Amino acid sequence: MKKNRYVFWGLVITTLISALDANIMQTASPTIVKQLGGMEFFAWIFVVYMLASTVTVPLYGKLSDMYGRKKLLMFSVGFFTLGSILCGMANSMITLIIFRGIQGLGAGGMIPLSMIIVGDLFTIERRGKIQAVFSGIWAISSIIGPILGSFFVEALTWRWIFFINIPIGIASVLCLLPYKEQMEFKKTHIDYKGFFLFGISITILLLSTNIKNSLWLVILGIIGLIVFVLVERKETHPFLPVSLFRNKGILMTNLYMLVYCLAFFGTSNFIPLYLQEGSQMSIYKSGLILLSIAFGWTFGSTPAGGWIIRFGYKNLFIIGSFVTTISGLALYLFITDLSYFSLFFILTIQGVAFGLIFAVGTIASQEFAESHIKGMSTSLQMFLKNIGTSIGVTAMGLIINHAVNIHIGMKNLFLYALVLSLINIVLSFAIPAKTTAVSESK
Template identity: 80%
Template sequence: MNKNKYVFIGLVITTLISALDTNIMQTASPTIVNQLGGLELFSWIFVVYMLVSTITVPLYGKLSDMYGRKKLLMIAVALFTVGSILCGLANSMVMLIIFRGIQGLGAGGMIPLSMIIVGDLFTIEKRGKIQAVFSAIWAISSIIGPILGSFFVEAMTWRWIFFINIPIGIATILFLIPYKEAAAYKKTYIDYKGFFLFGISITLLLLSTSLSNPFWYVISGVIGFILFVLVERKEQHPFLPVTLFKNKGLLSTNLFMLIYCLSFYGTSNFIPLYLQESSQMSIYKSGLILLSIALGWSFGSTPAGKWIIRFGYKVLFMIGSIVTTVSGLILYLFIQDLSYIGLFIILTIQGFCFGLLFALGTIASQEFAESNIKGMSTSLQIFLRNIGTSVGVTIMGVIINHGVTLAIGMKNVFLYALILSFITIFLSFRIPEKTSPVGETALLK
């Protein structure tokens, strides 16, 4: 077994603990609240983790371009593991929330840095298959996570949902040790002032998605973001490099993925609820429908690398966005008439598009970028996906809550997603066909 395989195992484990944490927490959280109290603080267990893990993603990308991926990933895993230990030892809700922040500080680097290392080590053809493996891990975790959560709560104690991360975190670091980075990294100036303004602005905007009275948070976040742009225009070495926005390939791909995550990507969150309420379906059967997306995702992401070489980026982005839109139109028109099997097939098709486009987006963010900003470019796209998904799901939740019935609310959600999906079709025409030589990407038509 060569060293790359050891590294790959380490990256798989990193993805596994990230995926399991999300799914286990959802199952165990009611028990945690019963034992620690602080029901009014319940949502902050998730909000703090989400905030910290989201706003630190671009910083990890920036630092990885300066100090290398391996060191940063090992630090991120160590932070996550230490945070897990502290969470397991927490004896109050306030302590748990603080320690979840430490966990999130590590989680913010684990997935982006894993994707960056994959881009460094493997060819375009292999990256699609590797992303299919990572997608399968998330799918499996969505099934075994709640089971593990229930087991720890009932057979042991909720604290083991955190302590289980200790051996996994140690194993991850051990598998990463053999990895020798070939690239030379150049230490440059870090614009912490820009990162602070950026982080505060995004935090306020994300908080607005979790609070009942978001108006002033939105206003403050927008003002902060405008201030960030004004300050960064005068900065010689801005936190977000100018080349990220002058490069046509990166700009068009990132904008596409942001809007795409705002649209149909978040609708799957509400499908089980719709089936339970409208068809009186069991929790198990309604949740099982989401396996369709995982199945389609694997088939879509696996051949993505080979298809890029054969067809180029633009054609694949166009096909993926058009098929998503057509399947979304079917959902909008016929959601109330579709059988379980029919819905499963439609969601499998959408899952195929998700897998294909997410693989394309990740590879494009690496191949369109100059080598010295590849880490920042990859992490920025992952950050934009997270923002798009969070905001999109929040908007959908509001739309459903304002529907006269759940069925009408769901239909309105599909209409919202459908409108945005037409924008993604338009944006797909702006994406370059092929990766250009370094320094010439911005000239592509």
């Protein structure tokens, strides 16, 4: 148990690195561009990191089922730290972008592998509470990150937003050292051909969400995925195991989570913008509104493990879907008339649904899967969440930008989310209630 405590803190620190990196760049990036030059490459600081960290998620899951979680997580943290050191030493925008790609290659394994280890070590009841802790880290980092970024830029140098990852990365690895994995991992053939086709196709599709007039990229990406499917059908050991898609629980849960992230998860990106432009609210106050989702998320995810034992997956997905839809309907109908505290309350309710759905979805991806593909199943769901969020945020951005004003834009955004949330309600009824592992303790 004591060793598990060290592992837990190692996972917490790993999550902290990821969360800080996601938020600390917001305030520091303008200064970085000003010093290094190359404003035309500004977006690529974020795009290349997002591409590298998203596309590699399934590969980390596959490798973790073959070689174990511990070594792979230590490698990903080490690779991320190396990328951070290189970013801190960058002397041009081009080199910074390249080094951000290296950083992203390491980041792709940090959160998925942490969640997989949580699934290996802890019972279903405890996993919900642990995910609540991780959610709290992201919430705190969303506030502390931009403040730290400003501090480093003004008091020291922007390079410290990367160098700060060095001691944190070392601490994470040291905490993981005592961890002894009990599972046996079976080394099999790695379908690099399939990963290459899959990775290139997804990269092209994600690029299309960040480039104007990108229809040809969408077509090329879809063609790539079709070729991937045709090639994989003939592969003895495919990159994405067929059992992942023959398993109804995994298939329906992943489809549900993809649509869920397409629908509502990106709305929080635009609410501070709406408050700033629509209500002339300060940046500080408009940012604090997102604490509502963080608070709700904690209350929704903490008891999720116990509720799974009591009510089963299906009922919780149905309840979470209805709560999300009803709160979304309230936002659609009253967004232009809500007071700050009324909006805070509705977003808190929606945060409870987010926390419940994400905790139950992660646990389901592990419990529905056989032990030898648990890592792949967990990482595949996280990959689909990233894809859904990326595409969803892009779609919402287009809706906002094409509206007459910000008020109409927000109403159209929530209408889009409502339509998809109705699809989620239908999908929730197709998810199995329980798994054979649901009552087993670890």
